[in-house]
Structure formats: structure tokens, C-alpha cells
Amino acid sequence: MAKDNRNELNVNEKIGENLRLLRQVVGLSQRDLADILGVSYQQVCSAARGLRISVTWFENFLPC
Known part of the structure; x- marks a missing residue:
């Protein structure tokens, strides 16, 4: 499970960057x-x- 958390952190860090x-x-x-x-x-x-990324931020910008 630690590996999954690390991958999530890397994704959040990349999005933040x-x-x-x-x-x-x-x-x-x-x-x-x-x-x-x-x-x-x-x-x-x-x-x-890269600490917290809220998916709801992007809802207004994504096509339905």
C-alpha cells in the first residue's frame, strides 16, 4: 500500500508543479x-x- 501512496504523492507533486x-x-x-x-x-x-489536489476544481473545465 505504501507504493500506492507514493505514486499518489508523485502525481500530486507533478500536478502542483x-x-x-x-x-x-x-x-x-x-x-x-x-x-x-x-x-x-x-x-x-x-x-x-503537491499536498492536496481537489478533483472538483477541474469539473468546470472538463467537457461533459
Whole structure:
């Protein structure tokens, strides 16, 4: 089971890294991104560090 947790952590870290890079490329602050996604600034900070990624953030951006 530890291996599964490590894989999940790696995925979260990669998403956080990509989120941070994309945010910086388009010139958004973490607060701006939080406003756009409709989440708190703390959630964006956690995601950028790869700690917690909420799937519900992406629901508005995914085609049904």
C-alpha cells in the first residue's frame, strides 16, 4: 500500500508543479487563480506544493 501512496504523492507533486508553472506563464497570482477556480487561496497553495489536489476544481473545465 505504501507504493500506492507514493505514486499518489508523485502525481500530486507533478500536478502542483504544472499548476505553478502554468500560473506563472500566464501571469496569475495564487489569489487570482483561486478566484478563477472558485477555491480558497490556501487550497491553491496546498496544490502548488503537491499536498492536496481537489478533483472538483477541474469539473468546470472538463467537457461533459
